[in-house]
Amino acid sequence: MAWILIIASYAILLVCYITxxxxxxxxxxxxxxxxxxxxxxxAIAFLIVTLWTLGEARSQSKFFKKREKVxxxxxxxxxxVGSISxxxxxxANLIANVLGIAGWFFLLTDEFAITNGLFLSLSIxxxxxxxxxxxxxxxxxxxMMNAKLGEIVWSLKxxxxxxxxxxxxxxxxxxxxxxxxxVG
Numbered sequence: 001m002a003w004i005l006i007i008a009s010y011a012i013l014l015v016c017y018i019t020x021x022x023x024x025x026x027x028x029x030x031x032x033x034x035x036x037x038x039x040x041x042x043a044i045a046f047l048i049v050t051l052w053t054l055g056e057a058r059s060q061s062k063f064f065k066k067r068e069k070v071x072x073x074x075x076x077x078x079x080x081v082g083s084i085s086x087x088x089x090x091x092a093n094l095i096a097n098v099l100g101i102a103g104w105f106f107l108l109t110d111e112f113a114i115t116n117g118l119f120l121s122l123s124i125x126x127x128x129x130x131x132x133x134x135x136x137x138x139x140x141x142x143x144m145m146n147a148k149l150g151e152i153v154w155s156l157k158x159x160x161x162x163x164x165x166x167x168x169x170x171x172x173x174x175x176x177x178x179x180x181x182x183v184g
Contacts, residue, residue: 053097056159057090060141063155064089084145092140093159100133119178123171130167134160 064084108125116124137159141152153160 049097049101050094053090053094056093056097057086059158060089060093060155061086064145064147067151067155084147088144089141092144093137095140096133096137099136100129103129103132117178119174123174123178126167126171126174130163130171134163 061084068083104125107128108121115121137156138149138152141147141156142149145152147155
């Protein structure tokens with residue numbers, strides 16, 4: 001199962017490079033930078049996202065391990081309790097994080113930024129990306145783990161609180177700057 005996860009991670013890295021690398025490489029080549037820098041930059045960004053996802057998956061996996069232990073104590077020892085592996089939680093959270101980042105790249109357009117102002121557009125975009133990542137996290141967990149929706153949301157409580165605080169502060173900072181700035 002670990003090999004599948006490693007191969008899937010490299011496949012996601014390749015898709016990210018194909019999707020985002022070409023436009024970024026063209027811009028960097030115009031300024032005299034090589035495409036090797038783009039590959040290194042995307043690899044470092046993917047490494048950061050992967051490490052962040054490991055923490056989120058660890059939190060969710062810890063909840064399911066505790067739930068399995070309680071269920072095993074309540075049930076007869078002979079009965080099998082459904083097990084949710086760490087790779088399932090990691091995959092579900094990685095999909096959600098990549099979709100949130102992809103939402104950022106695909107939704108941030110010049111027309112959107114010009115119409116609303118740059119910093120107001122960024123604050124709206126942060127909230128939209130939070131919504132995309134949250135919905136993707138819940139549904140990918142539901143599909144991969146075959147657990148009840150309430151259990152999934154409860155297993156993600158620390159991750160969701162962390163995201164709402166971080167993204168909320170970021171959106172508030174962009175919004176506040178948009179009110180006091182003459183730039184955006």
